[in-house]
Amino acid sequence: MSRQVIQCANIFFSPTGTTRKIVRHVAAGLALPPRELDMTLPTAREQKIFLEREELALLAFPVYGGRLPKIALEIFNQLPNGRRPALALVVYGNRAYEDALLELFDLCVQKGYFLVGAAAFIGEHSYSHVMGQNRPDPADEEAAHQFGLSARHCLLTGDKVLSDKSLLAEAHRPYRKYSAKRPISPDTSRKCVGCLLCVKSCPVAAFVDNNPRQVDQAKCILCAACVKLCPEKAKSFNDDDFTDDMAVMAAANLDRKEPVIHLP
Numbered sequence: 362m363s364r365q366v367i368q369c370a371n372i373f374f375s376p377t378g379t380t381r382k383i384v385r386h387v388a389a390g391l392a393l394p395p396r397e398l399d400m401t402l403p404t405a406r407e408q409k410i411f412l413e414r415e416e417l418a419l420l421a422f423p424v425y426g427g428r429l430p431k432i433a434l435e436i437f438n439q440l441p442n443g444r445r446p447a448l449a450l451v452v453y454g455n456r457a458y459e460d461a462l463l464e465l466f467d468l469c470v471q472k473g474y475f476l477v478g479a480a481a482f483i484g485e486h487s488y489s490h491v492m493g494q495n496r497p498d499p500a501d502e503e504a505a506h507q508f509g510l511s512a513r514h515c516l517l518t519g520d521k522v523l524s525d526k527s528l529l530a531e532a533h534r535p536y537r538k539y540s541a542k543r544p545i546s547p548d549t550s551r552k553c554v555g556c557l558l559c560v561k562s563c564p565v566a567a568f569v570d571n572n573p574r575q576v577d578q579a580k581c582i583l584c585a586a587c588v589k590l591c592p593e594k595a596k597s598f599n600d601d602d603f604t605d606d607m608a609v610m611a612a613a614n615l616d617r618k619e620p621v622i623h624l625p
């Protein structure tokens with residue numbers, strides 16, 4: 362039995378841009394007319410998301426602490442309920458994705474969506490230039506494209522649906538707990554030229570009065586968008602404990618991890 366699917370809504374959150382890259386390659390493999398719904402900026406999350414009846418929902422998030430970023434719940438609250446096909450994607454920084462993909466699978470199922478595929482890809486770590494350095498790279502892009510092609514095949518030629526069985530081989534419910542948020546926020550050096558790119562790309566509008574030098578620590582989710590996107594390299598997390606912990610984590614995760622793909 363084939364399913365009629367007319368287009369694909371690419372719904373994602375991607376502060377440092379690696380999730381967005383993977384989404385676009387998967388979407389190219391799916392070869393359905395795409396609608397890009399980038400939920401990274403706060404204004405994008407203000408309104409309900411409308412999906413056509415025969416629209417595939419491609420949902421993609423980075424991994425934060427082995428889970429989805431909490432903002433994923435905010436985005437799911439804006440999505441319509443109802444039976445429709447979905448693809449679940451997480452992108453992680455070459456450490457581990459732990460319960461994040463299972464959590465995304467569960468959120469989709471709670472909405473009434475059925476999964477025609479789920480996958481974990483690797484992107485350069487938000488806090489590092491050595492963990493997952495320069496990823497996604499051409500091999501990742503090819504894997505993402507192939508995943509899109511395979512999902513298209515499942516979608517159009519079969520009636521099989523992905524169960525949580527294969528995901529549960531590597532993840533658990535209840536999901537791991539979020540670790541305590543570090544009491545830090547990005548600092549700004551004298552290299553800042555006031556271009557405001559950081560202010561404009563902050564997913565939680567954490568800059569006080571649009572001042573690039575003043576971050577509301579309570580709002581900041583430590584996504585590192587401002588650190589990675591600053592053309593002057595004027596932003597950094599200047600905290601010794603944080604720097605030491607990241608160095609230890611990087612040293613333990615220099616091995617190349619590969620994408621993991623689940624199909625029905």
Ligand SMILES: Cc1cc2nc3c(=O)[nH]c(=O)nc-3n(C[C@H](O)[C@H](O)[C@H](O)COP(=O)(O)O)c2cc1C
Nearest residue numbers: 376377378379380423426427454456457484486487
């Ligand atoms: C707060 C936070 C927590 C993170 N936790 C993890 C993690 O548990 N495992 C991992 O491998 N990478 C982790 N990362 C790295 C991101 O998952 C990774 O860099 C991803 O590619 C970022 O996606 P983006 O470019 O779409 O923002 C974390 C990043 C941040 C900002």
